[in-house]
Amino acid sequence: MTKQSPANIATIPDEGIDKGGQRLTTDQITRVISRHLEEEGGARLKIYMETCVHCGLCSDACHFYLSNDHDPKFSPAGKVKQALAPIIRKKGRVSVDFIKKASEIAFTECNLCRRCVMYCPFGINIAYLMLFIRRICHKLGVVPQYIQDTAHSHSATMNQMWVKEDEWIDTLHWQEDEARDEIENLRIPLEKEGADIFYSVIGPEPKFRAQLIYQAAVIMNAAGMDWTMPATSGWDNSDMCMYTGDEEMVARLKKVHFEAAMRLKTKRIVMGECGHAFRSVHDVGNRYLGWKMSPLSVIHAIEFYYELFRDRKLRVRQKYSIPVTLHDPCNVVRGGGLHELARYVIHETCSRFVEMHPNREHNYCCGAGGGVINCGPPYTKKRESSSKVKADQLADAMARGAKVIIAPCHNCHSGLEDTVKHYGLDMEIKFLGDIIYECIYK
Amino acid sequence: MYHSYWDWNVGKKIIADLSQWRKTFEWVEEPYVSPDGETIAAIVKPEDLKFSVCANGELWENYFDKIWYLRFKPNNSLVALVSKDSRWTVAVAGQTWENGYDFVWDTRFSKDGKRITVAAVNENKYFAVTDGSPWEQTYPSLSNLTVSDDGRNAAAVVQSILFNSGEIFKFQQGCYTAAVNGKAWGTNFLNIWDMSFSPDGQHLAAEVRKTLYDYTIVVDGQPWDKNFLSVWKPKFNPKDGSVTAPVKVRGGWALARNGEIFWDERFLQLWHHQYSADGKNIAAIVAPRFGQWTIAVNGRPWPVTFNNLVTDLVVSPDGRRIACAAKSDGQWYIAADGQCWDNGFDMVWAPVFSPDSRHIAVKVEKDGRFFVVIDGNPLKMDFTAAWDPIFSPDSEKIMIKGIGCDGNESQYCRHILNLYD
Amino acid sequence: MMHEIFSFVRGPMVWIAFTVFTVGSLYRFISMWRLAKKKDSVVFNYFSFFYALRSIGHWIFPFAGVNMRKHPAMTVVAFLFHICLFVVPIFLSAHVIMFKESWNISWRWLPDPAADIMVMIVIVCCLFFWGRRIFLKEVRYLTSVSDYLILAAVAAPFISGLWAYHQWTAFSAVMIVHIISGEILLMIIPFTKLSHMLFFPFTRGYMGSEFGAVRHAKDW
Ligand code: HEM
Numbered sequence A: 001m002t003k004q005s006p007a008n009i010a011t012i013p014d015e016g017i018d019k020g021g022q023r024l025t026t027d028q029i030t031r032v033i034s035r036h037l038e039e040e041g042g043a044r045l046k047i048y049m050e051t052c053v054h055c056g057l058c059s060d061a062c063h064f065y066l067s068n069d070h071d072p073k074f075s076p077a078g079k080v081k082q083a084l085a086p087i088i089r090k091k092g093r094v095s096v097d098f099i100k101k102a103s104e105i106a107f108t109e110c111n112l113c114r115r116c117v118m119y120c121p122f123g124i125n126i127a128y129l130m131l132f133i134r135r136i137c138h139k140l141g142v143v144p145q146y147i148q149d150t151a152h153s154h155s156a157t158m159n160q161m162w163v164k165e166d167e168w169i170d171t172l173h174w175q176e177d178e179a180r181d182e183i184e185n186l187r188i189p190l191e192k193e194g195a196d197i198f199y200s201v202i203g204p205e206p207k208f209r210a211q212l213i214y215q216a217a218v219i220m221n222a223a224g225m226d227w228t229m230p231a232t233s234g235w236d237n238s239d240m241c242m243y244t245g246d247e248e249m250v251a252r253l254k255k256v257h258f259e260a261a262m263r264l265k266t267k268r269i270v271m272g273e274c275g276h277a278f279r280s281v282h283d284v285g286n287r288y289l290g291w292k293m294s295p296l297s298v299i300h301a302i303e304f305y306y307e308l309f310r311d312r313k314l315r316v317r318q319k320y321s322i323p324v325t326l327h328d329p330c331n332v333v334r335g336g337g338l339h340e341l342a343r344y345v346i347h348e349t350c351s352r353f354v355e356m357h358p359n360r361e362h363n364y365c366c367g368a369g370g371g372v373i374n375c376g377p378p379y380t381k382k383r384e385s386s387s388k389v390k391a392d393q394l395a396d397a398m399a400r401g402a403k404v405i406i407a408p409c410h411n412c413h414s415g416l417e418d419t420v421k422h423y424g425l426d427m428e429i430k431f432l433g434d435i436i437y438e439c440i441y442k
Numbered sequence B: 001m002y003h004s005y006w007d008w009n010v011g012k013k014i015i016a017d018l019s020q021w022r023k024t025f026e027w028v029e030e031p032y033v034s035p036d037g038e039t040i041a042a043i044v045k046p047e048d049l050k051f052s053v054c055a056n057g058e059l060w061e062n063y064f065d066k067i068w069y070l071r072f073k074p075n076n077s078l079v080a081l082v083s084k085d086s087r088w089t090v091a092v093a094g095q096t097w098e099n100g101y102d103f104v105w106d107t108r109f110s111k112d113g114k115r116i117t118v119a120a121v122n123e124n125k126y127f128a129v130t131d132g133s134p135w136e137q138t139y140p141s142l143s144n145l146t147v148s149d150d151g152r153n154a155a156a157v158v159q160s161i162l163f164n165s166g167e168i169f170k171f172q173q174g175c176y177t178a179a180v181n182g183k184a185w186g187t188n189f190l191n192i193w194d195m196s197f198s199p200d201g202q203h204l205a206a207e208v209r210k211t212l213y214d215y216t217i218v219v220d221g222q223p224w225d226k227n228f229l230s231v232w233k234p235k236f237n238p239k240d241g242s243v244t245a246p247v248k249v250r251g252g253w254a255l256a257r258n259g260e261i262f263w264d265e266r267f268l269q270l271w272h273h274q275y276s277a278d279g280k281n282i283a284a285i286v287a288p289r290f291g292q293w294t295i296a297v298n299g300r301p302w303p304v305t306f307n308n309l310v311t312d313l314v315v316s317p318d319g320r321r322i323a324c325a326a327k328s329d330g331q332w333y334i335a336a337d338g339q340c341w342d343n344g345f346d347m348v349w350a351p352v353f354s355p356d357s358r359h360i361a362v363k364v365e366k367d368g369r370f371f372v373v374i375d376g377n378p379l380k381m382d383f384t385a386a387w388d389p390i391f392s393p394d395s396e397k398i399m400i401k402g403i404g405c406d407g408n409e410s411q412y413c414r415h416i417l418n419l420y421d
Numbered sequence C: 001m002m003h004e005i006f007s008f009v010r011g012p013m014v015w016i017a018f019t020v021f022t023v024g025s026l027y028r029f030i031s032m033w034r035l036a037k038k039k040d041s042v043v044f045n046y047f048s049f050f051y052a053l054r055s056i057g058h059w060i061f062p063f064a065g066v067n068m069r070k071h072p073a074m075t076v077v078a079f080l081f082h083i084c085l086f087v088v089p090i091f092l093s094a095h096v097i098m099f100k101e102s103w104n105i106s107w108r109w110l111p112d113p114a115a116d117i118m119v120m121i122v123i124v125c126c127l128f129f130w131g132r133r134i135f136l137k138e139v140r141y142l143t144s145v146s147d148y149l150i151l152a153a154v155a156a157p158f159i160s161g162l163w164a165y166h167q168w169t170a171f172s173a174v175m176i177v178h179i180i181s182g183e184i185l186l187m188i189i190p191f192t193k194l195s196h197m198l199f200f201p202f203t204r205g206y207m208g209s210e211f212g213a214v215r216h217a218k219d220w
């Protein structure tokens, strides 16, 4: 194909991609990509690209495909065909326009949810291939502006939200003060060496959802946990660099996080309700550093709550009576197998539970994950229209009585909020922690 | 910091009974113990909404709205960050610095404990304060506060060019630099992270990122010629002033000196390198293979490896011995001189060498009780809380500090034991 | 002339085909292994036999996975196709007899009517695959000329074999086509997407290991 068809040109204006693209020439692109293929294009890339029998069976896995009128351009293998196959075939000799489009596809049309892995007979990991493209885009400097800014924040402040060292500590003090109005002598223990638990959260918590830290403190207090949070960087377990393809920064961020926990001599890291952060500490970042598994055990909030109820550390005052449904976040369910534990916690705390379908490993992604929501407002429309199956799935649960969606993940929360609003669903979204906070003896 | 005037008479000294404190105050935070073991202190709440510090049962005369980061200096005096009427400052033994700030944090002591530096902010202007005197220059942000051994020099990563969030291309031109005693380097970088002062405090080396892809080490504002895929914290050779840092090259991590690869060996990971006092030996935490951790001395890894982690690398005073804490299959261990000690624990603290380098003592935790292990043998005493042991200057005695020995679960005692009994 | 071609494709060409197939497959395995050792050590570090087999087991058992249940026709066709594709060439009486004549080794063979039906199944399945490529837009989108060619290459030996067996017109020429196309099929396996036959256990096994051992989740 010599003529560039309109479909191959990035359609959404984005300063990161547009200005980034302006700086490039075809020669430069070829040089960077062929070097990248040489250095990092290994057997997985080769086998995935060659083994794919073009059967299209992965299509039904992908909510982008399902939501966009079964447009094959959005199928997992379809995205590989558009954005990666030409790169490999032409050994990197692709145009600037091609790279811009590839960046848009890889960053905003795939949530890296890995659902397709369960639908492809060969287990071809499309998320890996999309990340491969993202890393190329990172090396070429054509990354959507918003997520690139987040990656910069990570590098400059070791957190996702440009939170300064003092602002972090100040937020904890402030939440502690607030919480003391409710529970006298409640404490958010900072820098307590030798505590059992190192509690880490994601950057947006102190910035936008500080009440979650408050709630966590109340739960820790009610359960009598010996816990601490650092007054240094390392408190943020999130990682957008994992999604921009900046692996060197991922390694640095995870080092800071794990070493904060090690410095405080804590035995395990309990993390708030976030999915991608779990992926980055449990599965991805540790590998870049040479740790086969995370060096200290990492417990996601779901598992932690499960333990607290199992061990009768928390007691329920009154069960939550509004019917709830559960959104299984990709990164802790398909990526961590926590689905049954989440249900255990729900059964302990809620009196009416409605399953959504599909569920567990087969749940649809919220549409926000994989850094897609972090690519920001330019892509909101696309993200919302690509969550149509999600909306249908929620509407079905709603029709069967569910009024509250429990989503134990920050990204899912934001994504579902947009979906619920966009599709006019009358549902509220909550964290497990919100429910627990409401119904336990404090 | 071995002060021969500390009380090294063999025996047990009962310092305080914390159950008394808990009866007196409704709020007692976790206690801290002075290096000489003579004082135990905690943040307490003597009145509603008022906090103070209780040291050996005595309250500071000043009360504060908030107190945090209570720590003992190496010279045994007590320091905390305190606030009154929303102004924050440093309190030393209960006496505050003259000036207050919007916030202070990141307390740093000189090695001898004589100087204190903190990071501070006033009306969104950031600076450091040493012993009450703030930097003349202020910056829109400040992080990674670092002080020299003598505490006379302080450095931090500061923002030198303002940008709005979202201005990714401006950021990529480099908006950060380091400031030493308030004065900025003048060269800007995308990022600067961990920094080290030379032992005399005259030079500063830092990890930097020059572009999104090029990492290197900068010494006094001057980057090395070569770029790397990544770098970790640089260190000065205590004798010749050269700078070494772990750097990532194709094929793995290596140690580089003044920009040139210095160790031939490549590792899957290499970090936290340390010099012996004579500058002749370098030890580092390394992963020779994926998921296998150990110590390498001058590039040669120990035969023993651990599959979870290695941390707290300590070099003996004579520079010949190395010890560390390590974790394998979920159990913590102590390793020294290439060998792993027998017992596994729930947690292991940084090993402590005797001044003559012949002994190693380590605080450990097992089943919720704390012990001290000396040269591989656990002492028979167990505690509900304990602090790092210290050897006497002549290396003949050891001080064990803990709560809950001899059946009294709230009594803090310091014990001096003869090593050769 | 015909005879010379026939004895060539029946003689040296068979050797060439088998050699290309085995050496080619070995080459692919070894080079991939090496490449993986160099750049994808993660594959070895996280490979778990238990979870690999658990996943493979679920994917070679009809209807064991969700997606197989979602596409029952495709599942039935794909399994029939693969079974027949594998069984017929090896257990066809004519093939077994050839082996017996050439190397004096033999094994049980299929009754001819059964083989006949299985060949027809393969052909029908190929038609089905072909139809999918034409009528299902998600498959059409992924299809390029090479997919049709490969499908033709797969169908050719079966169609020609059926033809020759039933001795329809010009069957001796068709016999040559049958042999050649069979040999071509064998030879292209290692070098086209048909290598999925070689790499399936590894891709699936690796994903099964990651999903099972690290992520504690199913991957089917
Ligand atoms: C057990 C693992 C295998 C799986 C999961 C698998 C899967 C598939 C699938 C899904 C297709 C459909 C392609 C289409 O829609 O066109 C296919 C086609 C095919 N497979 Fe397999 N296969 C496997 C093993 C094999 C083996 C062992 C062989 C060789 C003996 C083989 C030979 C073929 C051929 C010749 C085709 C037709 C190619 C085409 O459609 O263009 N497969 N396979």
Ligand code: SF4
Pocket: A061, A062, A063, A064, A075, A076, A109, A110, A111, A112, A113, A114, A115, A116, A117, A126, A127, A365
């Ligand atoms: S990883 Fe998820 S979003 Fe991406 S292609 Fe696969 S199913 Fe679609």
Ligand code: SF4
Pocket: A051, A052, A053, A054, A055, A056, A057, A058, A059, A076, A077, A119, A120, A121, A122, A123, A124, C142
């Ligand atoms: S299901 Fe697998 S083999 Fe089939 S098209 Fe999708 S990625 Fe390729």
